[in-house]
Amino acid sequence: MKRPLYVAGAGAVTPAGLSARQTIAAIRASLSAFEEVPLAKPFGAPQVVARVPAHRRLHRSDGEWLVNMAARAINEALGTVDPAVAVATVLLVTPPESFRNHPAFEEIPARDFLAAIIERTGRKFHPASRAIDGGAAASLGLIEQALNLMEEQGVAQVLLGGVDSLVNDADLARLGQAGRLRGANAQGLVPGEAAVFVRLMRGPGREPMVAAIHGVGLSQETDTVLSERYSQGRAMLGALRYAVNGSGPSEPDIDFVISNGNGERYQGLEMLITRPRFYRTRRELMATAYPAMTVGDIGAASGALTLMLAADSFRDDYAPGAVAMCEVTSESGLRAAAVMVGASRV
Incomplete structure (x- = not known):
C-alpha cells in the first residue's frame, strides 16, 4: 500500500450481538452463540448453528433478511453524519459467493442486491459503490481499491464489509452432504450469519482514528x-x-x-x-x-x-x-x- 488506511468505526449484526460493541464484548468474554435446531432435511435431525435473534417480520425471506442485516450494520458504521458526507461515501459489499446459489438471490437478483441494501438504509451513497463476489477474503482485497477511490475520486470515506448467512436450507444441505457440518463431523463448521462493516478513512480528522492498515x-x-x-x-x-x-x-x-x-x-x-x-x-x-x-x-x-x-x-x-x-x-x-x-x- 502507498500509505496507511485508517479504521474509524464499525457496525455489526451477529449471533453474538446486534451491534459492534455487543459482538465484541461477547467475543472477548468467550461466549458462544451456538444453538441446536432441527433440520428440514433430513427432517428433525439436530444441527448446531449460530443465528441472529430477530423478529420473524425481519426474516420473511432469505433475501430480505440479508438486506435487513446489512442495512442495520451499515447505518451503525456510518453513524450520525451530514447527508453530504454519506453521498461522498463509497459502499463496498461482499455478498454470499456466487457459486453457492444462495436462496437470497432467488428473490433479489444479485445485480439488484446492492441497490436493495442502499434503499433499506434510507441514505444515498457515492455512485462508485459496488457489490463484489469473492467472499470474506474479497473484503480485505478491496482495501487498496478503497484507498485509490479516496485519493483519485475525492471519496470522503469507504464502508467496507459483507453480509451472509449459512443458516438456510440450501447451504445446510450442501455442507451436510459434504460432511462438513459440526455434529457427525467433530471437526466440522458451525453455520452462522452476520453483517459486518468497517469505516475506512485516509487519515486523522476531527474524529479519532482507531487503527491503521x-x-x-x-x-x-x-x-x-x-x-x-x-x-x-x-x-x-x-x-x-x-x-x-x-x-x-x-x-x-x-x-x-x-x-x-x-x-x-x-x-x-x-x-x-x-x-x-x-x-x-x-x-x-x-x-x-x-x-x-x-x-x-x-x-x-x-x-x-x-x-x-x-x-x-x-x-x-x-x-x-x-x-x-x-x-x-x-x-x-x-x-x-x-x-x-x-x-x-x-
Whole structure:
C-alpha cells in the first residue's frame, strides 16, 4: 500500500450481538452463540448453528433478511453524519459467493442486491459503490481499491464489509452432504450469519482514528475446500508475504493474529503448513483469536469482522502487542492478509 488506511468505526449484526460493541464484548468474554435446531432435511435431525435473534417480520425471506442485516450494520458504521458526507461515501459489499446459489438471490437478483441494501438504509451513497463476489477474503482485497477511490475520486470515506448467512436450507444441505457440518463431523463448521462493516478513512480528522492498515496481500488457492486435495498453503503464504512487502511492519513485528478459521480440518491443516513457513521469528506464543468460536462461520462477513476486532483491541488496549495480522480465507479459494497497527503507535 502507498500509505496507511485508517479504521474509524464499525457496525455489526451477529449471533453474538446486534451491534459492534455487543459482538465484541461477547467475543472477548468467550461466549458462544451456538444453538441446536432441527433440520428440514433430513427432517428433525439436530444441527448446531449460530443465528441472529430477530423478529420473524425481519426474516420473511432469505433475501430480505440479508438486506435487513446489512442495512442495520451499515447505518451503525456510518453513524450520525451530514447527508453530504454519506453521498461522498463509497459502499463496498461482499455478498454470499456466487457459486453457492444462495436462496437470497432467488428473490433479489444479485445485480439488484446492492441497490436493495442502499434503499433499506434510507441514505444515498457515492455512485462508485459496488457489490463484489469473492467472499470474506474479497473484503480485505478491496482495501487498496478503497484507498485509490479516496485519493483519485475525492471519496470522503469507504464502508467496507459483507453480509451472509449459512443458516438456510440450501447451504445446510450442501455442507451436510459434504460432511462438513459440526455434529457427525467433530471437526466440522458451525453455520452462522452476520453483517459486518468497517469505516475506512485516509487519515486523522476531527474524529479519532482507531487503527491503521499498513499492508494487504491477496492470492487464489487452487486446492480449495471444494476440491479433492488438501491445500498446501501456497496462496495464504503468498498473501502473508505480500502484506508485509512494503515500508510498514515486517514479519518479526507481528505480535498476534486474528483469523476467520472455522474449525474445519481442511483449514487447520492449511495453516499448520503455512504458518511455520511465514512466521520464522522465534516466539514464545503467537496469540490467535478465532471469532468463529463465538459467532460460527459467517461467510462473506468474516473478513470485516477480523478488521473490526483488531481495531477494537487497539482502541481499548487489550491487544497483546502493537501489530496484528488478519488472516482470511474464502470458501472458493481466495486468500487475504492485512497488517494492522494501533493508531496511537503509527
